[in-house]
Amino acid sequence: MNGPGGGAKLDRIEFIDFGTDASTHLSAAEAEEIDMTYETVGEYVDIFTSIGWNVSE
Numbered sequence: 001m002n003g004p005g006g007g008a009k010l011d012r013i014e015f016i017d018f019g020t021d022a023s024t025h026l027s028a029a030e031a032e033e034i035d036m037t038y039e040t041v042g043e044y045v046d047i048f049t050s051i052g053w054n055v056s057e
Contacts, residue, residue, distance in 0.1 A: 029053065 016034065018024045022044045028034045030051060040048050049055060 026051075 016028075018028060022040070022042070025034075025037050025040070026044060026047060029037070029048065037048075045055065
């Protein structure tokens, strides 16, 4: 069931430390193991965009 105002409910947030290697973050994204990242920098912004991820600031 949707929450007040029709928005979706959030069941949980899990923080997973994949370290500092951005290629590990990319691999997790491609494997659909994660739904978002805290920070994506450099050329990885374009790579994440190319696999269908949305940019947020």
